[in-house]
Amino acid sequence: MSATAPPIDGVPAVALDELLRSMADDELVIGFSDSEWTGIAPLLEEDVAMSSLAQDELGHAQALYALLADFTGTNSDAIAYDREPEAYRHCRLLDHGRGDWAMTIARRYLYDTADAVRLDALAHGHWKPLAELVAKLQREERYHRMHATAWFERLARGGAEPRARLVAALDELADDAATVFSPLAGEAVLVDAGILEAPMAELETRWRGALAPVFGALDLPMPPAAHNPERGRLDHGDAFRWLHGEFTMVRRSDPGATW
Amino acid sequence: MDIADAPAIEAWEVFRQEKEGDPMRHGGSVMAPDAELAVHYARELYGRRQESVRLWVVRRTDILDLDDPDLLQPPLDRSFKKPGGYVMRDKLAAAREAAGQPKPKARSG
Numbered sequence: 001m002s003a004t005a006p007p008i009d010g011v012p013a014v015a016l017d018e019l020l021r022s023m024a025d026d027e028l029v030i031g032f033s034d035s036e037w038t039g040i041a042p043l044l045e046e047d048v049a050m051s052s053l054a055q056d057e058l059g060h061a062q063a064l065y066a067l068l069a070d071f072t073g074t075n076s077d078a079i080a081y082d083r084e085p086e087a088y089r090h091c092r093l094l095d096h097g098r099g100d101w102a103m104t105i106a107r108r109y110l111y112d113t114a115d116a117v118r119l120d121a122l123a124h125g126h127w128k129p130l131a132e133l134v135a136k137l138q139r140e141e142r143y144h145r146m147h148a149t150a151w152f153e154r155l156a157r158g159g160a161e162p163r164a165r166l167v168a169a170l171d172e173l174a175d176d177a178a179t180v181f182s183p184l185a186g187e188a189v190l191v192d193a194g195i196l197e198a199p200m201a202e203l204e205t206r207w208r209g210a211l212a213p214v215f216g217a218l219d220l221p222m223p224p225a226a227h228n229p230e231r232g233r234l235d236h237g238d239a240f241r242w243l244h245g246e247f248t249m250v251r252r253s254d255p256g257a258t259w
Numbered sequence: 260m261d262i263a264d265a266p267a268i269e270a271w272e273v274f275r276q277e278k279e280g281d282p283m284r285h286g287g288s289v290m291a292p293d294a295e296l297a298v299h300y301a302r303e304l305y306g307r308r309q310e311s312v313r314l315w316v317v318r319r320t321d322i323l324d325l326d327d328p329d330l331l332q333p334p335l336d337r338s339f340k341k342p343g344g345y346v347m348r349d350k351l352a353a354a355r356e357a358a359g360q361p362k363p364k365a366r367s368g
Contacts, residue, residue: 043290143302
């Protein structure tokens with residue numbers, strides 16, 4: 001297969017590339033962000049749990065990059081680590097620094113619930129390698145969502161300070177909360193080909209439908225529409241530049257080395 | 260729930276089953292503030308490497324603890340209650356001799 005041959009007839013490789021890259025970069029970045037808690041989580045058990053979740057996400061990123069590497073003629077490590085920060089396509093929701101525990105839980109809750117809607121829309125798609133991978137990811141993400149929900153509700157109902165911190169975190173994330181659903185340039189083609197069930201805007205509506213009863217019950221303000229959805233996966237700021245420096249550090253220390 | 264009456268962190272005992280049909284064996288314990296997180300942490304510490312098909316998570320204080328030596332380690336000699344109190348070897352050898360049968364060879368398998 002040549003490096004740019006589309007893996008599925010009638011779908012430009014660039015459209016699949018964009019979809020896989022956005023999903024994989026999301027998983028990579030939240031994985032590395034959450035791994036920042038290793039050693040300093042609120043409880044030893046939570047430390048193990050959060051580190052393990054973070055590792056799961058890196059595993060998901062690796063599997064998605066591998067799918068991408070298959071038809072772009074490169075490898076997962078090169079895609080994950082050899083790009084400049086500007087070239088990453090994760091959503092801006094994941095561009096905020098680690099923050100406190102409430103920030104981490106708020107971000108994870110918003111991301112996991114959105115990711116679940118996205119995975120549902122891909123699980124029965126016509127591109128088998130992706131649909132099969134998504135079915136596996138869904139099984140692991142189910143547990144991630146249970147964990148995030150447990151903490152989200154705990155903080156929301158946990159008295160004055162935990163709640164105030166959660167509300168502050170949601171407020172800081174508000175403008176970027178919906179950026180998981182930033183439109184993809186090639187999404188119409190993916191929808192026509194039956195790979196993606198619906199455009200991102202429709203998926204965002206489904207996500208809001210799922211969140212509304214939870215936010216209502218907890219008396220929390222629903223996230224507003226994304227400030228600038230067209231740039232929802234661009235313009236990564238200093239927090240991401242720092243994280244990128246961290247997670248590429250070892251690889252950059254000896255480019256081309258065999259590990 | 261107000262933070263003031265938030266439950267204290269307590270110990271939960273975790274039992275695990277390695278495969279269907281195996282007995283549940285004690286795996287260890289986790290510390291958690293309630294059942295929900297105890298289950299999450301049990302899963303992380305005793306199940307995330309696919310080493311278990313089932314976990315039981317039990318609040319330690321719910322376990323009925325019996326360690327009274329009067330009940331478990333009575334002071335009088337009870338060796339007559341153990342099968343070791345009856346040595347069969349010599350009686351069996353005498354019976355075989357009386358019957359004129361040789362000692363059977365050790366069975367294989």
